[in-house]
Amino acid sequence: MLSTFHGLNTMVHGIQNNRVGLNTVGHNISNSSTEGYSRQQVNSVANQAQTVWSNSRPHYIGSGVGVYGIVRARDIYADRQYWKENTNDGYYNAKAKNYTKLETIFNDSDDNSLQASMEKFYRAWVDCSTSASTATSRQNVINAGYNFAENINATATQIQSQIESVYGEIILSVDNINSMTDRVTVLNGQIMEMEASGSSANDLRDQRDLLVDQLSKIMHISVNETPSGMYSLVCNGTTLVNGTSKVNIAVSKPLNNEIYGLSDYTLQIKESDIPFNPGNGELYGQLQSIVEDKEYIDKLSNMAAFLLTTLNDQHKAGYTLETETGVPGDNFYGTTGSTYTWVATNPDDLHMEKDGKALRGIQAIKELTINQDLTATDGHKKLATRSMGDDGNINGVADGSNAVWISTLFNCVKKNTSDAVNTQTRSIGDESFYSYYNTSMTTLGSATENMNDKVEFQSDLMTQITNLRESTSGVNWDEELTNMITFQQGYAACSRCLTTMDEMLDKLINSTGLVGR
Numbered sequence: 001m002l003s004t005f006h007g008l009n010t011m012v013h014g015i016q017n018n019r020v021g022l023n024t025v026g027h028n029i030s031n032s033s034t035e036g037y038s039r040q041q042v043n044s045v046a047n048q049a050q051t052v053w054s055n056s057r058p059h060y061i062g063s064g065v066g067v068y069g070i071v072r073a074r075d076i077y078a079d080r081q082y083w084k085e086n087t088n089d090g091y092y093n094a095k096a097k098n099y100t101k102l103e104t105i106f107n108d109s110d111d112n113s114l115q116a117s118m119e120k121f122y123r124a125w126v127d128c129s130t131s132a133s134t135a136t137s138r139q140n141v142i143n144a145g146y147n148f149a150e151n152i153n154a155t156a157t158q159i160q161s162q163i164e165s166v167y168g169e170i171i172l173s174v175d176n177i178n179s180m181t182d183r184v185t186v187l188n189g190q191i192m193e194m195e196a197s198g199s200s201a202n203d204l205r206d207q208r209d210l211l212v213d214q215l216s217k218i219m220h221i222s223v224n225e226t227p228s229g230m231y232s233l234v235c236n237g238t239t240l241v242n243g244t245s246k247v248n249i250a251v252s253k254p255l256n257n258e259i260y261g262l263s264d265y266t267l268q269i270k271e272s273d274i275p276f277n278p279g280n281g282e283l284y285g286q287l288q289s290i291v292e293d294k295e296y297i298d299k300l301s302n303m304a305a306f307l308l309t310t311l312n313d314q315h316k317a318g319y320t321l322e323t324e325t326g327v328p329g330d331n332f333y334g335t336t337g338s339t340y341t342w343v344a345t346n347p348d349d350l351h352m353e354k355d356g357k358a359l360r361g362i363q364a365i366k367e368l369t370i371n372q373d374l375t376a377t378d379g380h381k382k383l384a385t386r387s388m389g390d391d392g393n394i395n396g397v398a399d400g401s402n403a404v405w406i407s408t409l410f411n412c413v414k415k416n417t418s419d420a421v422n423t424q425t426r427s428i429g430d431e432s433f434y435s436y437y438n439t440s441m442t443t444l445g446s447a448t449e450n451m452n453d454k455v456e457f458q459s460d461l462m463t464q465i466t467n468l469r470e471s472t473s474g475v476n477w478d479e480e481l482t483n484m485i486t487f488q489q490g491y492a493a494c495s496r497c498l499t500t501m502d503e504m505l506d507k508l509i510n511s512t513g514l515v516g517r
Contacts, residue, residue, distance in 0.1 A: 005423040006050065006063065007501040013064030014494035015509045017044055020067050021487035025153065025480050038072040039200055039475050059401040072202040075472040083223065084464050089458045090217040093286025096455045098166065099448040102296060105158045106441060114151050118437065123147040125407040128385055132400030133321075138380035141403075145332060146370040149307075150341075156300050158366045160262050163293045166286050171251050173218055173283045178248050181233065181241050187211075188230040189244045195229045204374055225230035236279030240271065247271050247377050249513045259361035260294055266355065270316030296359075299440050301361050304368040305352040306425035306436075308333050308340040311409055313436025317420035318384030319394050327393035329384020329402075331371050340367075344425045352427065 021042045023419040031037040045068040049060035052412045109114040124137075124144040131137040196203040208231060213232070215221050222234040226243065233241040240247055250270035254263035267287075312331045319326035330336050334354070341353050351360045352367075358366055373382050376390040384397035395401065405418040414422055414430040428436040 005505075006061075008505075009496045009499060010062070010064035011498035013047060013066060015491060015498065017042070017065045017067055018487045018491035018494060020070070022484065022491065024070060025487065027482045028475045028480050029477070032477065035212065037208050037475070038074050038202065038209075038473040040070055040072050040204050042070055043068045044302070045164060069200060070148050070202065072205065073207075073473050074205075075469065077499075078465065078469045078472065081222070082462075082469060083212065083221060085461055085465055086213065086216040087220050089453070089455075089462050090282035091280050091285040092451060092454045094282045094452045095289060098162075098285075098289035098292065099444070099451055101162050102159075102293070102444055104180075106444065107160070108441065112151075113440070114155050115437065117144070117148045117151040118434075119142045122407060122410040124433075125403050125410075128402035129403035129407060132385040132403060133398040136382055136398070138321075138383045138385065140378060141383060142374045144368065149304075149333060149368045149370055152300055152304055152368055153365055156297055159293050159297050159300075160260065160362070163290050164261055165265075166290050166293070170265065170267075170283065170286050171279055174249050174251050175287070176216060177240075177283075178217055178334065179216065181246050184208055184211050184233065184241050185244050185246050186233060188241070192228045192243075201229075203505075212478055217282055218278070219283050220283040221281075234483065236277050238274075238276060249276050259363065260297055261362035261366075296440070296444075297361055297365075299436075301352075301364045302427040303343055303433070303437065304365045305340075305359075306409075306433060307340045307368060308352060308354075308364070309425055310421050310424060311406060312340055313424070314402070314406050314409060314418060315384050316419050317387070317405070317418065319386050320384050321381040321386075321397050324397075326386065327382075330373065330382070331479055332374070332383075333368055334373060336371055336373050342425055342427045350427070371429070435458060 003316075010354070021190045024040050024042050030037050044065050047063040048064045052059045052061055053356045107113050110116065113339050120146040121141075124141040128137045130142050140230040187204055191201045191204050191208070194204065211235070212221065212223055212231070219235050224232040226232060228243075230243045231241060232239065232243065238247075238293050240249075248270040250268055252264065252266040252268060254493060267278075268274060269276050279286070308331075312333060318329045320329055331338060332342070334340060338355050342350075343353055347377050352364045353359065371382075373379055385401075385403040386395045386397070389395050389402040405420070407452075408417050409421070410433045412432050413435075414426060416422075431439070468503075
């Protein structure tokens, strides 16, 4: 049998439901610009009907509406696609950023660039080959050679600084990862506790998903949700977060790297000392950038080794102006009397040796200094520009034939250089010095352009995926205002109906049963 106040209770439920709807609309509008916020909506369900018997059979009369739950609008498939592509976006941007810095270092459009100083060095040799007896011409060669060596050293130093800067970014990324995974474990616990009664911790879930968004930018991340609502985060096979427990990523102590003249760092799991590989993302791109930066130091090292070995050997094949009869030349670069050789017996250990001592990477570059004998007073006379004639005598002081042979090292392949050097194994291979450098720069330019194209494509893709997510979880003001009017009208209608029922009950209770008084 229905209660006398059944209708009043029904309307109260309606008022309460519409009030919850209005509160939810207000919550959505207030957080429309909150990063990571997902639109929430009220799920209503009809309350259990009451049974009324009439004509010996039951009838069911509704008893109003109830709030079944307040849920957030979220598309898990769009989320997973976003996390996957966000990882690629982080990787591409990290690589593109590094390529841009490398191009700035090797800025060939600058008059003081490495290419410009190499061109000036070559031109100085060419000019000297036609005016070898002129002190000015000879001094120009020494000055240009000094500037070129300084430019190679300065370029290598800039790349070292870039590597150190990237390591600084890696250390910061690791700190951010540990901080965010800490927060995820805390949120996991809070969400499990709040949802134990069957409700949904919408705002806490939004905060957790925002952290996963940020983590996916830095490294490859896989997300699994447990039945209790907690996240398990796995990176490249390593479980970083499992419910309310986690492991930390640690950066090793500085590892001295003499070959590149800097301190290296490795990543590992702090609790087990197992090496950590981010698999993809910004952090992986930074690690790959360091490897590539070292390759460009190696290229500079090969150029330095070529100058210390092949160019020196060609210089020693000529004769100076110290005496009329001539004195054999010494090293143009490096130390007087030292022997520089390129060792290529082991393909995995190509290096230069100075008097039998191995010099690799930055060590070879630091060795590239102009011979001090050439910078001394009248040092230009020790420039070996002339050669021995067919008659076995040293050519005259105006002869610049050895300067010609030295200039061929810049733009001629190995087989077209002089017999003094064309049988040697060279650090730059069989191509010319110009070709080796230009090939390296062409490769850099091509890699930069390719990576920039990937960044642009990925940016467009991320825009599409973000729009897809926003179409589900974003706050639409038109929709919210429409809902506001709907709930407002529903609230007013329920209130009016409640008033009408109240008036009916008042009439029944206070205005009937007065006959006979």
